[in-house]
Amino acid sequence: xxxxxxxxxxxxxxxxxxxxxxxxxxxxxxxxxxxxxxxxxxxxxxxxxxxxxxxxxxxxxxxxxxxxxxxxxxxxxxxxxxxxxxxxxxxxxxxxxxxxxxxxxxxxxxxxxxxxxxxxxxxxxxxxxx
Numbered sequence: 001x002x003x004x005x006x007x008x009x010x011x012x013x014x015x016x017x018x019x020x021x022x023x024x025x026x027x028x029x030x031x032x033x034x035x036x037x038x039x040x041x042x043x044x045x046x047x048x049x050x051x052x053x054x055x056x057x058x059x060x061x062x063x064x065x066x067x068x069x070x071x072x073x074x075x076x077x078x079x080x081x082x083x084x085x086x087x088x089x090x091x092x093x094x095x096x097x098x099x100x101x102x103x104x105x106x107x108x109x110x111x112x113x114x115x116x117x118x119x120x121x122x123x124x125x126x127x128x129x130x
Contacts, residue, residue: 004019014044035056038081061081
């Protein structure tokens with residue numbers, strides 16, 4: 001369990017999958033390790049293995065919560081636990097400094113040109129007189 005804690009802390013989901021064994025043996029894991037394995041499978045894979053991870057997660061949550069596997073409680077709790085990590089969205093690299101400078105300059109030039117066109121009378125607005 002100490003090895004798994006280090007892997008979980010590092011976010012090494014493939015390492016957790018390797019440490020707990022192949023997916024075929026996942027059904028034989030105790031519920032606490034099965035739930036960790038389900039999260040790791042769900043985070044690292046797509047398709048059939050992710051489906052296996054969600055089924056394993058529902059089964060393990062049902063066992064830990066002492067409810068039937070087809071219970072709504074088990075389904076909702078497993079879905080919440082197996083939700084993709086939104087932190088990874090913030091790990092996307094920021095745009096380069098050159099792109100940011102270009103975007104700011106483009107916005108300034110475009111806004112200035114539009115303001116000049118509207119203020120110099122090149123585009124006339126005819127408002128009705130009341």
